[in-house]
Structure formats: C-alpha cells, structure tokens
Amino acid sequence: MKALYLGFLSLVLSLSIYAAETGYSEHIQPIFTEKCVACHACYDSPCQLNLGSGEGLVRGAHKQPIYNGGRTKAQQTTRLFIDARQTEQWREKGFFDVLNPGQPQASLLASMLELGKAQPFAANSRLPDDLVLGVARKEECPAPSEFANYAQKNPHNGMPFAVTGLTDEQYAKIKQWLEEGAQVDWQPWRANSAEQQQIEQWEAFLNAPGARESIVSRWLYEHLFIAHIHFEGGDQKHFFQVVRSYTPSGKAVKQIASRRPNDTPGVKMYYRFVPVTDVLVHKTHITYAMSPDKLKHVKTLFLSDNWSTDKVPDYGAFSRANPFATFAAIPAQARYQFMLDDSEYFVRTFIRGPVCRGQIATDVIRDNFWVFFQDPQHDIYLTDSVYQDRATPLLAMPGQFDEISNLLGLWRSYKKKRNAYEKLRLKHYREAELPDWSHIWAGNDQALLSVFRQHDSATVRKGLIGEIPQTMWMMDFPLLERTYYQLVVNFDVFGNVAHQAQTRLYFDLIRNGSEVNFLRLMPHDVRENILNDWYQNSGKVKLWLDYTDIDDDTKSALGLPKRNSLQVFAQRALKRFEPINARPDPINRCRGAYCHRDGLTAEAAAVEQALARLAGRPAAGFKAINYLPEASMLRVELADGEREVYSILRNRAHSNVAFMSAESFRYQPGLDTLTVYPEVLSSYPNFIFNVKAADIPTFVRALEMVSDESGFRKVVEHWGIRRTHPQFWQHFHDLSEHIREREPLEAGVLDMNRYENL
Template identity: 60%
Template structure:
C-alpha cells in the first residue's frame, strides 16, 4: 500500500511537470467522488455478480483493486471443484488475492499503461456507429468466451480483437469520463475505502438480533443455526434504517462488539472449524439487482421469531454436527425444532425464500431454470393441512426419505447416487400419496392465505427467472403447490447446499434432483384437480419424451381420491385459476387488467387517460399464441417498454416471452422440446427481470402504431428491423445508458427497497 501511494504521488508529480504546471494546481481525483460513479454508470452492468467478465467486479474499490483472473466461476464441465473467490469473503486484501491467481488491472506495467487504461483506450478509439447493430464478429451474451488477457498479452488481444475494448460493444465513455479515468490510472489508481457503517438505530437492532442468535444453550444454538442457514443470502433492511443500507449474516470468530472475522466456508452449513458467533455486517459496494434478495427486520419480526421458536415447550438435548449427512437432510438435523415453527417462518416471507432459489443469486442459472416452465404460479399448503406438520408418526416415516444429493461430488458415482436419491424420493412420494388419500378431500382450505406472500408468479427468462407477489398474467399451464417438505428441500438443494464453484458431479446431481422437486410440486397441485382428469392433465405437461421420463423416474399419481373443489370438467385447470383469482382478491398483490382483460377496458383505472390509452393498445399483444402473433418469434425473453408521456412522465413495462415446451423433464436438448407456435407474451408494469434483453422507447402517441407494426411484422425480419430502428434502444444508441439506468430509476420510485443496478450481459444485438 505504501508503495502504491508513493507511485501515485510520483506519477502526479511527473504528469504535472510534463504539462508545465506546479503539482498543487492539478486537482486530485477522488475514487469515491469521481471514479466509482463512472464504474457504476458504465461498468457495473457487466462487471458484477458471479459471471462478471474475468471475475473483475467493479461495484467497490475492493473489487477494482482485486483485479481479474482467467478462471471462470461458471464452468459446468469441470471435474474438480475450484476454490471459492467471493469478494469480501475468501480474501481480505490485495496480496491475498494475488496468491489466489488474480492480477492487477490498475498497476502500470513499467513503461506500459495499466491494463484497464489500455482496454479503455482500445474501446474509445473504436466507437460504435450510433444505434446500429454491433458488428457480427463481436460475440456477445452467454456464448462469449472472455479472453481475460494478462497485461503482457494485451497487444496480442488488441491485434486479434481490435473492436473489443471496454466498455464492450456498447456506447462507451464520454470524453470527460475517459480522461478522468486515464488521469486516475496514470496517477497510480489511488483508492479510498469508505465502508458503510450502521446508523445508531440500525446498530441497536443489530445488537438485539445478534444477542438472540447467539444465546447460550443447545436449544438456543439450534434455533440460531436454523435461522442463520435460512437468512445467509438475505440483504436485510431494518425498520427505521437508512435508505440504501443493507446487512447480511455471517459466522465470525469474534463476538458482538468486536471487529468481524469472517469464517469463509463454501456453504453456510459446512463445519466452522472453531467457536463462532453469528454477526450482521453491512453489504458493501453498489447494490446489484440480481443478488439483491431483500428481507425486512424490525421489532415485530423479532417478536414473531421469539413467538415461533422460543415460546413453545420443546428442548434440544444435543446439537447436530456439520457433516455430509446433516447437510443432506435438514429435516433430521433440525427435527427437535417444531416443524410448524420452521414452516410458518418460511411462509411469513415466502417470496424471499422462493427468490433465493428461483431468482438467484448464482447469476447464471440454466442448470436450474431449464427444469421449470417459462411461467407458473406458486401456492402454499396451509400448515394445519400439512401431514408433515400435524402427524408425528408420518413425520418420523418421511424424514429419512427427504435427504438430498450433492454432498458427494465423485464424478464416477453420479449415476449410482442419482438412482439412490431418486428411489428414496419416490418412496417418500408413495408414502405421501397413501397418507393423504386417507385425509379429507382437499379444498380451498388446503391453500395457505396468511398474507400477500401466499400467491407468487414465476417467470423464467431462459437462464434466469423472477419472482413477484401476486398472480400475474393469464392462467398458466402449470401451478406449483409447496408443502413444508417441498419448500424446505427446494431451499436447501438450490440455495444452502448448492456450490457454484463445485464440479460437474455436484451440479448434475443438483439439477437432476430439482427435476424431481418440480414434479413433486406439480403432483401436489394435481390433488386439487378432479381425480378422473389428473392423468390427462399430467400427460399434457409431459408430452412426447416426457412420457419416457414419467415411466423412468416418477412415482405414480393418485387418480382415485376426490377433490372437494368443484371445477368445470372441460378445462379444470383454467377454471381453478379463475376461481383462485376471484377468491383471493384481498391477497393478490398484482391485479392485472392488461393480461386478464374481461371487459372493454384493459388498463389500470388509476392511470391518467394518456397511459390508459397506451395500455389499452398494448393489451392487444398479450395472451395470444405466436401462431396468431408471429412477431413473438423475433422477440427475446425479457423486453422492456419505456412508454414516454407528452409531459415528460413515463411508465416502464416488462414484455415477457413465455416459451412453450412439450415438457421440461430433461437436462439436454431443450430446443428440441420448444413449441414456438404456442409461445405467448405477458405485459406487466415494472421491471420483472434483472437482465433486460432489449428496450423500446415509445412515445404514448406512437403506441397504437407500434402495436400495429408488431402485428404486421409477423415473422419478417426486415419489418421487425424497422420497428427496432424507429423505437429500439440498441447497445450503440447515443442515450443507451440513460435509458438502461432509467429502468432502475423506475424501481427506485416504485419499490425503493428493491432497487439495484441491472445486468446487461444478456442485452441482445437486435
């Protein structure tokens, strides 16, 4: 550090003298004031999250100083797990990161400028043609292989890729931004660290929560561990806290009141190796939307936790270990804690828990998302109707069957492990089927309706997905019904036990078991359908090759015991969805007149006439199959419409493409199971993706023409090109960054707690 400061001072001195100025006349550059805002504006959209190019993360000075590496986080075929490289966790200073293989992008290389400076120069001297397509030779998106050149390899990189400087394939830095960064880099790239610190009100609440989780005694320690394992991913915000302040739970070698010394295990339930304490620390750096999974805490939440976990007459006689067996089966590990307390805690904030495994934060999730439909609704079973909660004998029979794979990552054992866990899971499904057949017929009371987390909408965007409260869009093809064993297993399999740095065996086992989880959620829902129609409905979900999967890997369904819900036999699924909407109006956080227009007015009544008319026109695009709206075939998964009013106001809408599949039961060959003629669009106010694929900016008076042109374009690329040219915001658009960041501005205005910089790694070259 001293050497860096001396270099910085010397470089400033030389620079000043070279320009004939006294050193003190050159204004100093502040990293916090001058540099991080440029990174946030032009770089973080690609250099954040686990899939940051070359693992160069620019949300904070710590990330900039850490630098880059050639080792990708996502490498699904690797035979050996790689050491984790989580910023702020797995190393604490520049020297430690160098030992882990990271190289500087900020240091000058003798007579050569810093690697970042040369990358920026390459980008600045090869600007894109305004609002034209990016040249085809520049590979973008998930198909891109990042070169990550070392400083000494840069000349070869620039010769082979002369148009691939930074920022990559997007409207670049302004002249002022470019020169500011160049001056900073020439001065040795000095940084100052200004970590976020809790306010007094936050500090008081932190002390209360840390005291609760660190209480002595076996019973208290078991609850603390369960709570930690369920909240370790959360960006926690406090009632009465500072806007923009978020905190996360860690295990520390030091108690409350002392500086945190993080125990950086791969998973939150790995052995800590020493005595430890649960601590809350501030989330540092720029908030990134993809990893920003929020969770509220305050006095009422504290009271609720004490009521759920500490008020009952139960005790833990001993503490479980941290070995593979205890990781594989949290039902056995935490069986001393009343199951009703565990389930109710998860239900209270069900959106948070579903977000942890559907939305992220792994940042590149096709290993999970290709096993789910492009849109479906999620419902939850009422605890009083959950046999695992209410029947101790059933619970003791079920618990040994609920273990999950992924703890043994021996590549040669994948098939044997898969078969063993598949058979165990199917034995559980048989036990559940038979036990529930003895219960009263399921009805509307089977569904939990405790708060607005009770109804969730999931939208998949190829390799990412979003979760939103309420029932959005037209009635979907499938729905999931979570009971406690299913919700807990999904969370542990995809959040707690998943290792993004793991090898192919671990990731394959995770993906295969999630296929069984999805099937379990569908089967739970099927019990609400008429018994004599369940087989037909299931067959519609598993067409063609899906029938083979049903025969090979899934347990038979209950097609005998009745449902107490009376449904139209012509289309019971749709009738169920419509009745659900009618019965849950007070819980439904997402009234949706645009996609579910039942009368003459297909717009939100609270909007101004200008935007009501725009929504009325846009509603013509939704809930229509692509066979009748062929332009759907040219749209990406998540398009953002920015509708601009005459007085400067604007509204943001997500236009989501719902790809239809004959089934989603296999790991490979997804493209062969597409049914493009059945694709539909959902249009919903707000930003329903962390990864916008494209933006259209449309004045309200142009909306009818935009809709007409979309209908007229059909599957003609030339006609669609004219739409993009007129209203599209291409990567090369002169105001690209204004429109891109305005999406987050809209989130700040409408859902300020959820705001975070969006990711442009999937922004398409339309």
C-alpha cells in the same frame, strides 16, 4: 486555430481540476457504477473482474471462469470479501493486476478503455454479426503483457464491451486517477442508531447460550445468510448480511470463509451483521426486512412452545443432506411458518439467486407458472408426528458427495428415497380429508407468486401475473425446504459436474412433486389428462422412468368441473384471493371492454388498452414474437414528461421440461405468447424500446404487421435502443430508477450481459 487552442486549454484546466479531485469513492467508482457494473458484478463478471467496489478492482482479473458445467473437480472459491483480504493473497490465487498504479501506459484497465474509445460504433447501429455477445461468449482474459496481441486480434473488444462507451470527461478522469497512483480511498458508511440498536438485539438473540437457542440460531442463519437485510428505521441505502465470525459482538468481524453456510466453522463462532458495501446489483439484491416486531415474532414462533433438546447437530455431510433430520428438534410448524411469512424471499433465493446465472435451476421450470402453498393446518408432515418420523429419513438430498465415478449410483440411491417418500405421502393423503380452498395458504400477500423464466434467469413477484399458465405448483413444507436447501444452502457454484448434475436432477423431481401436489385440487378423473399435457412426447418417458404414480382416485372438494378444470380453478382463485392478490392484471387477463388498471389518466389508460392487444396471442398467428427476446422493456414517454415502463416477456412453450439437454427438440415456438406488465420483471433486460404514448397504437400495429426479420428490424430501427445508442445508459439505468421510485428497497443496477443485438 483559436477554437483548437481554447479546446486544449479547457482540457488542461479540466485535468488540473481532476488532479485535486480524483478520489476513487467520489469520482471513479461512480463511473464504474454507471458504465461497468452492469456487466462486471457477481460470479459472472467477465474474467472475474468485479467493479462494484474498490476491493474488486484491486483484486484484479483471472483467466479461469467460475461457470464451467463440465469440470471434473471442484475449483477453489474466489468470493470477494470472503476468500482473501490482502492483494498478495489474491495474486496467490491467480488474479493479476489491472491497474499498474502510476503507469497508465502499462495499465490493462487504461488499455482496455483506450481500445474501446478508439473503435466507436455509429450511433444506434447494429453491431457486426461476428461480434459475439451474451454469457455464452468465450472469455479472453489477457494479462497486461498479452494485451498488444489481444488488441490486434480483437479491435472491437475494448471496454465497455460492445456498448456506448465512456464520455471524454470520464475517460480523462480515470486516466488522471491512474497517473496519480490509483489510490482506492475507503469511505465506509456506519449503521445509524436505529440499525445499530437492532443489530445488537438480533446478535444477542442469535448468540444466546443453550442447545435449544443454538439449533434455532443455526437454522435461522442457514435461511438468511444470502439475504440483504434492511432494518426498520434504517437508511434506504443501508443493507446488511448475517455472517459467521471468529469474533463476538463488540469486536471487529472476522468472517469464517467456509465453502457452504452449513459447513463446520471449525472453531467457536458468533453470528454477526456486516454492511453490504459494494454496489447493489439487482440480480443478487434479495431483500429481507427485520424489525423489533419481527424479532419478537421469531422468538415467539421458535421458543414459546414447550420443546427442548440437549443435542446440537454436527456439520457432517449427512447432516447437510437432510435438514429435516438435522433440525428435527425444532417444531416443523415454526420452521414452515417462518418461511411462509416471507415466501417471496425464499422463492427468490432459489429462482433468482444466489449464483447470478441460474440455468441449473431454470432449465427445469416452465417459462411462466403460478405458485401456491399448502396451509400448515393441512400439511400432514406438520400435523401427523408418526408420518413425520417415517418421512424424514426419505427426505435426504444429493450433492454432498461429488465422485464422478459414482454419480449414477448416488443418483439412483437418492431418487429411490424420494420416490419412496412420494409413495408414502400419496398413501397418507389418500386417507386425509379431501382438499378444499382452506388447504391453500392465504396468510398474507406473499401467498400467491408468479414466476417468469428468461432462459438462464428468472423473476419472482408476489401476486398472480399474466394469462392463466399451463402449469401451477402447490408447495408444502417438505417441498419448499428441500428446494431451498438443494438450490441455495447446499449448492456450490464452484462445484464439479457431478455436484451440478445431482442438483439439477433432484430439482426436476421437486418440480414434479409440486405439480403433482397441485393436481390434488383438480377433479380426480381429469388429473391424468392434465399431467399428460404437462409431460407430452418425451416427457412420458420421465413419467415412466423417474416419477411416481399420481393419485387419480381420491376426490377433490373444490367442486371444479371436469372441462377446463385448471382455467376454472384459476378464475375462482383470482376472485377468492382478490384481497391478497398483490398484482391485479387486466392487461393480460382482459375479459371486458377495459383492459387497463384503475386510476390511470386517459392517456395512460389508452396506452395499456393498446398494449393488451399484444398479450396472450400465440406466435403462430403473431410472427413478431419469433423475433422478440425473452425480456424486452418498453419505456413509454407520457405527455406530461413522466414515463412508465412495461416488461414484454416472451413465454416459450415446451412439450415438457423434464430433461437436462436437447431443449430445442421440446420447444413449441408456435405456442409462444407474450406477457405485458407495468414493472421491470427481469434483472437482465434483453432490449429496450422507447415510444411516446401517442405512438403506442402505431407501435403495436407495427408489431402486428411483422411477417419476417426485415419487418421486425424496421420496428427496432424506429423505436429500439440499441447498445450503440447515444443515450443507451440513460435509458438502461432509468429502468433501475423506475424500480427505485416504486419499491426503493428493491432497486439495484441491472445486468446487461444478455442485452441483444437486434
């Protein structure tokens, strides 16, 4: 009885403390950041409830999902901070209140949290099979008046959903805050002096008068609008975005809410910088560095040459469809070099972003491949003005017109243009100098990129990571710019099925173009065999129907052997480009006795030596791969109290990736392999294993011994961190901390929507 009384007294005292301290910014948002933002952020927030800011919480929830690949009409945009500012405006758009301030008994937020608290799961237990997880789960978004019926039908669907929930203290804080009226205090941070000075300099540059200056500024804005910009000398937590505003520098920003960044603003507008004020989430945190030196470089790059224009392009559909024609006045060399300087950023924008769920792009790419870029001095589009004039009209892209009735007609028209361009390109490159190593750009450590697909998401990292992949890309300026415009600038996540289909189909052609461009480096008489390996079975239909012929006559000057040409190329490239290869990888490409990075302690080296046994082995002889998800994270606890984190990525093999559907018919599971690398190589971890360093050899042997699902389940029981693990959130957020320790500007909350129930 005494213990019960003391417990009650403690709760009363704690609530009295909360009554004085339950400010939203200081006490409530941190709870949401820890337990909710991992699911409730970006466009894939369940029920559009975004808990990364007070604005998102006050906006509330919506019954209509943003992702809908079958809608016949584009839906209204509901972008937080952009499409409305006042609560009443959001209500008019269909959002409903989840707070009900002052009446927590009627609050949908409180009810959802209470339901989750009332139905806890056993510690580290596997969730019931009938509890559907993942982004494909059908959303149920009950309004407050519908909650009772919802709870009765879905007793395990409280919040946080299907994961270790709030602590008693966190639950009490939120309840008390709701009872006090759920006030959302606003504590904006201010740019420091170094940031403010650079903002003023960049805004002055971007808003400078003159036709030449205006067209350059527009092109730069369209290439930076999605970036989280960090200024040299800035606070590590401070990031900005460049927007179009009704108001000039020195006045409060009033952002223009256009559907796309290249839609007409309709009024005189100004480029402005605004703080990124919501919680940083890794999937949308695509960083770009600015500095006084960068500004000086940009001015030199774009404005030092003797070019001029007296025409400012319009914002019509045809201008949006062909940026090569729209921005033809700007020297192509400047445009391409600007993109090359930060190529990792640009490839991230269309592989990792901007829409949080990337299957429109990712179902057309291999599970792992390397990307190279064509050197500007050997890109004919830059060096031959006659060819550029002939090619430019053929580079228009589909998606601006989304009439479903004319989908096939539109697609045939743009495919015809693209293939005419490929034929023109093939003819001119046959007459050009033979490609050698100088044709591959090697200007900085972003010249070599690795891409890993994890079903409907993907990761880009500079450096060549993993075993030598089956395919490689070499992108020139027309390929890089078209990919960026098609998947970032012109893509509308709210668009209809016709828009999305055109985007997907055209990106298939771009991927093919990047692969075919790479083939020019191979010996001419083996190119057809390599291409057939990339497009096996049904892929040959696409080679016949949609793609143009390759050049299998013009020789390469690389001097590669006919046998194992691609593997020999990769080995020579790794040696030649070693000074700029940001990520040497002895774990996955072990060729000797030492399969670990240099400079490690004996304990850490032994860990990597053991993990190397997992890499590169086909699933046909390594059954555990069949049960591993796309992106597992391995947290290794070292004896000194430190830890290392490794990504274990499953590379799914396909006969080809040339079609929009029926992926299962092209899947080759026996050829799946694993890539193991000491970084967090996904924004969407699918599972976490936590293993002491001394037990890593045992962990590896256990995986090697797996022969069926029950055997794999034993591995999970021993070392797995399930959603119900008491320390789930500590381990999950430690992945972000690992990123922060190594690359502080890249850190953000990871997404757990795809965390699996192993």
